[in-house]
Amino acid sequence: MEELTVLNPIGIFKPERVVPATRPKTLNGKRIGLQWNEKPRGDIALLRVKELLEQRFTGVNIEFLPSTNIVRPLTQEQLDEIQEWKPDAVIGGTAD
Amino acid sequence: MFTLEKMGIPTVGITAKHFLADYRSTALSTGLPELPVALAEEAYSSISDKEVQEDVDSMIDEIISALTTPVEAGVEQLEMPITTPGGPSPLTGETTRFTAENYDKLYDKFNATFLEYGWGDGFMLTPPTRPRVDEMMKGTSHPADEVVVKHFEPAKGEATVEKIAIAAVMAGCKPEYLPVVLAAIEALSDPAFDLIQVSMSTGAHTPFLFVNGPIRDEIGINYKAGPLGPGSRNHVNATIGRAVRLVMMNIGGCYLGIKDMDVLGTSNKFGMLIGENEEANPWEPYHVEIGYDPKTSVISALGMDSQNETALASVEPEVLLYYYATVMCDFGGGALACAHFFDADTLILMNPDHAKTVAESGWSKNDVRGFLFKTCGVTEHELTAGGRADIMPAYLETWQALGRQAGEKLPCVKSSERIKIIVAGAGPLKGSNISGIGRLVTKEIDKWK
Numbered sequence: 050m051e052e053l054t055v056l057n058p059i060g061i062f063k064p065e066r067v068v069p070a071t072r073p074k075t076l077n078g079k080r081i082g083l084q085w086n087e088k089p090r091g092d093i094a095l096l097r098v099k100e101l102l103e104q105r106f107t108g109v110n111i112e113f114l115p116s117t118n119i120v121r122p123l124t125q126e127q128l129d130e131i132q133e134w135k136p137d138a139v140i141g142g143t144a145d
Numbered sequence: 146m147f148t149l150e151k152m153g154i155p156t157v158g159i160t161a162k163h164f165l166a167d168y169r170s171t172a173l174s175t176g177l178p179e180l181p182v183a184l185a186e187e188a189y190s191s192i193s194d195k196e197v198q199e200d201v202d203s204m205i206d207e208i209i210s211a212l213t214t215p216v217e218a219g220v221e222q223l224e225m226p227i228t229t230p231g232g233p234s235p236l237t238g239e240t241t242r243f244t245a246e247n248y249d250k251l252y253d254k255f256n257a258t259f260l261e262y263g264w265g266d267g268f269m270l271t272p273p274t275r276p277r278v279d280e281m282m283k284g285t286s287h288p289a290d291e292v293v294v295k296h297f298e299p300a301k302g303e304a305t306v307e308k309i310a311i312a313a314v315m316a317g318c319k320p321e322y323l324p325v326v327l328a329a330i331e332a333l334s335d336p337a338f339d340l341i342q343v344s345m346s347t348g349a350h351t352p353f354l355f356v357n358g359p360i361r362d363e364i365g366i367n368y369k370a371g372p373l374g375p376g377s378r379n380h381v382n383a384t385i386g387r388a389v390r391l392v393m394m395n396i397g398g399c400y401l402g403i404k405d406m407d408v409l410g411t412s413n414k415f416g417m418l419i420g421e422n423e424e425a426n427p428w429e430p431y432h433v434e435i436g437y438d439p440k441t442s443v444i445s446a447l448g449m450d451s452q453n454e455t456a457l458a459s460v461e462p463e464v465l466l467y468y469y470a471t472v473m474c475d476f477g478g479g480a481l482a483c484a485h486f487f488d489a490d491t492l493i494l495m496n497p498d499h500a501k502t503v504a505e506s507g508w509s510k511n512d513v514r515g516f517l518f519k520t521c522g523v524t525e526h527e528l529t530a531g532g533r534a535d536i537m538p539a540y541l542e543t544w545q546a547l548g549r550q551a552g553e554k555l556p557c558v559k560s561s562e563r564i565k566i567i568v569a570g571a572g573p574l575k576g577s578n579i580s581g582i583g584r585l586v587t588k589e590i591d592k593w594k
Contacts, residue, residue, distance in 0.1 A: 053243045053251045056273045058264055058311045059226045060302020060396030064176035067147055069216035070155040076212065082154075087486075090189040090197050094159060097201040098208060105209070123148055132152065138212045139149050139156045142189070 073137055078108035082136035085116040091142030098140055114139065147175040157181045157211035159204070161188040167345065170228045170403050174301045179218055181211035227300040227398040230263025240275070263400050265315070266390055266415060273311040281310040284320030285327060285593055293327060294334040298341045300398020304330055309392055316388035321364050322381060324593035325444055326388045329354055329418075332446035332588040333389070339487065339583030343448035344399040346582075348479050349411035352389060353449040353492065353579050354418040355567060357432035358442030360590050361420040368420030369571040386416020413449065419569055425497035426568040427504030434510065435587060442590040447492050447565075448582035450479045456574050462503045466513060469493055470521035472578045473564075474557045480580030481523065484558045485540050489581040491558050493517070494569035496576040510566055518561035522554030 073079060081102065083095040092113075099111045114134070115127040123131070131139075146156045160168045160182050172180040183204045189197050243258070245251040255272050259265045271277065282289060289307035297304040306327065313326050333340050333352055343350045356366050366372075366381050375383070393399040401407065407414075423430040432443045453472035459465050473491055475481065483489040493513075495503075503513060528540060544555050557580075558564055565585050569577070 050244050050246060051248050051251045053245075053255055053272055054240050054274060055243070055255060056240055056275065056278055056307075056311050057226075057238065058273060058308065058315060058391070058395045059229060060297065060300070060304060060308055060398075061224065062174055062227050062296070062301045062303065063224045064174060064296075064301060066218075067151050067175065067177040069177065069179055069218055070150045070153045072155045072213050072215055074213060076209065081212075088190050090192070090194060091159075093194050093197045094185075094189055094201050097198045098159075098205065101202065101205045102209075105205075128148065128152075131149070131154075136154055139146070139154055140208060140212070141146055141156060141158045 076102060076106045076109055076138065079106075079110075079137035080135060081109060081111045082114040082131065082134065082139040083111065084114045084139055084141040086142045087116050088142065095140065095142055146180060147172070147177050150177055150180065155212050155216075157183055157208055159183045159185055159201075159208070161185045163188055164406065166403050167406055170300065170398065173228060174299065174398065179216050181216060183207045183211060227302045227396070228400075228403055229395075229398075230400045230403060231261055264395055266387065266394070268387075268415075270315040271317050273314040277314045278307065278310055281314050281318070281320050281323055282307065284313075284323030285310075287327070287593065293330055297330070297334060297392070297397045299344050299404045300396075302396035302398060304334075304392065304396045308396055309388075312391035312395060313384075313388040316391055317380075317384040318388050319364075319384075322385050322388075324590050325356065325360065325364070325366075325385050326392070327593040328444045328588045328590040329385070329389050329446060330392055331593075332444055332586045333393070335586040335588070337584040338446055338586045339448055340397070342487070342582050344393060344397060345404050345406060346479075347406045347408045348450060349407055349409055349414070350582055351411065351414040351417060351449055352393075353447045353452075354386065354389065354444055355431070355569070356418070356420045356442070356444050356590070357423065357430050358437070358590070359440060360442035361423075366418070366420040368422045368569070372419035372570065373417055382418045382420075383416055386418040388416075389418075390414060390416050413452065417449065421567045422497055422569055422571060425500065425571070427500055428510045428566075431565070431567045432587065437587075437589075443587050444590055445585055445587040447490060447579060447585045450483050450489070450580040450582050451475055452577055452579050454575055454577045457499075457576075458574055460502055462506045462508055463516070465499045465502060466516050467520055469495070469499075469576060469578060470517050473517065473521040473580070474523055475580065478580075481540070481555075481557055483580065483582050484563070485543055487583060488559045488563065489583055490563050490565055490585045491581055492579040492585060493564065493566045494577040494579065495566055496574065497568055497571060498573055499576055500568045511561075513566060514561040514564045517564050518556055518558065521558070522556040524552060524554055526552075528555065 294304040455468045455472045457468045
């Protein structure tokens with residue numbers, strides 16, 4: 050028998066672990082951000098989400114946050130703007 | 146989404162089913178595999194407004210639940226191989242042994258296994274045995290465990306010198322090509338190159354690479370006729386380009402259907418590398434133009450949105466350049482969007498004969514850039530007629546900044562500085578334009594020797 054030993058070409062990744070944010074029990078009275086990925090009709094979807102949440106929950110404040118293309122990270126300026134608005138939750142359109 | 150979760154803000158992403166593997170793999174590589182998702186039946190770019198609204202109606206409970214139900218985090222520490230198309234693989238150790246009754250069968254078995262797990266580009270691979278990898282490592286003085294890129298996007302795999310050398314072996318490179326591959330990987334990881342966009346888009350994007358300086362001739366990079374095509378003359382070009390793609394796959398996780406969401410693809414993705422035809426450049430070679438010594442070897446990388454060729458015989462500079470200006474503009478495709486959303490570069494591959502004609506008529510490279518910027522572009526009518534009204538605001542911003550009037554063209558780049566020019570190929574008539582995704586990035590090669 051012939052034999053061949055090869056090295057493993059696959060990269061190892063060691064990401065920083067992100068702990069999921071604590072969820073509120075209800076969306077009543079919450080500030081909810083909408084983040085559009087700038088793809089066609091993603092804004093239509095998020096507007097419908099806004100409409101439906103406003104029908105179901107009292108005192109919700111729903112606004113569009115700075116938009117970003119999905120494959121581009123938010124800039125520090127955009128993050129600062131989001132932090133300033135202090136959303137309790139964010140809904141994103143994240144694929145075409 | 147991940148950044149917001151990190152900031153303590155609960156999130157949910159609405160994602161089409163087609164993109165679920167991409168979403169999950171991205172969630173994993175960003176350290177939050179549990180990130181909630183609401184699944185849309187289809188990509189919203191492909192259905193009507195009414196269908197989008199109906200789809201949202203059907204998933205609203207899912208969205209609310211994702212934002213109000215506690216998300217349990219799993220394992221505390223993540224350290225694992227990047228996600229590959231073959232799923233959990235038996236080849237998880239540092240090495241893997243194959244056995245067969247003869248070498249031909251052994252070679253086939255190795256290739257079949259690597260193909261099965263999605264670790265190749267479709268062509269036969271050279272087995273990365275320890276002796277072959279050690280031989281490849283003679284091409285650099287850097288240690289095997291040196292980290293070239295800590296988080297190589299988009300899967301954020303760790304690109305060590307040895308992992309890159311393994312890809313170079315698989316691609317068929319010789320050891321003396323390794324410094325070029327290492328410098329290319331360094332260039333791709335520069336944020337200005339925008340590797341995430343180049344890797345993950347639904348567009349047929351790929352790195353376009355060109356080399357300047359003495360190493361071009363030292364290792365035999367083709368810079369004359371047909372440097373992007375097949376053939377033994379292009380062995381160096383092809384194998385370096387291929388090695389870069391294998392690194393993008395096996396370290397960057399750019400696998401079709403996982404991170405690479407390409408709708409059609411292009412054979413350009415197997416690898417694109419040329420040398421600049423410096424001898425035929427009547428101006429300064431690109432690396433000298435941007436401040437390098439002529440004796441310094443560098444590689445430049447541009448994420449390519451598309452390549453458009455021009456074919457023209459003329460001895461009039463304005464006529465020649467007008468046709469280059471026409472192939473810069475592709476308003477039905479992604480080039481214009483990349484230019485105006487991302488302020489991307491565009492790269493003219495000027496035919497040597499054209500460069501000679503233009504330069505002998507007294508034009509500098511800056512004159513050429515100025516003419517192309519003034520001449521290239523599409524009209525407002527063409528933009529809206531082409532159905533691109535949805536992204537007009539980004540275009541109009543540039544239009545207004547330039548003070549252009551109704552009926553005047555919107556240029557295909559945001560400023561003339563975004564137009565880069567090299568002289569490439571050999572023979573008459575044909576030149577080309579490479580529309581960029583991000584910026585043209587240049588890195589020195591010699592430090593990787």
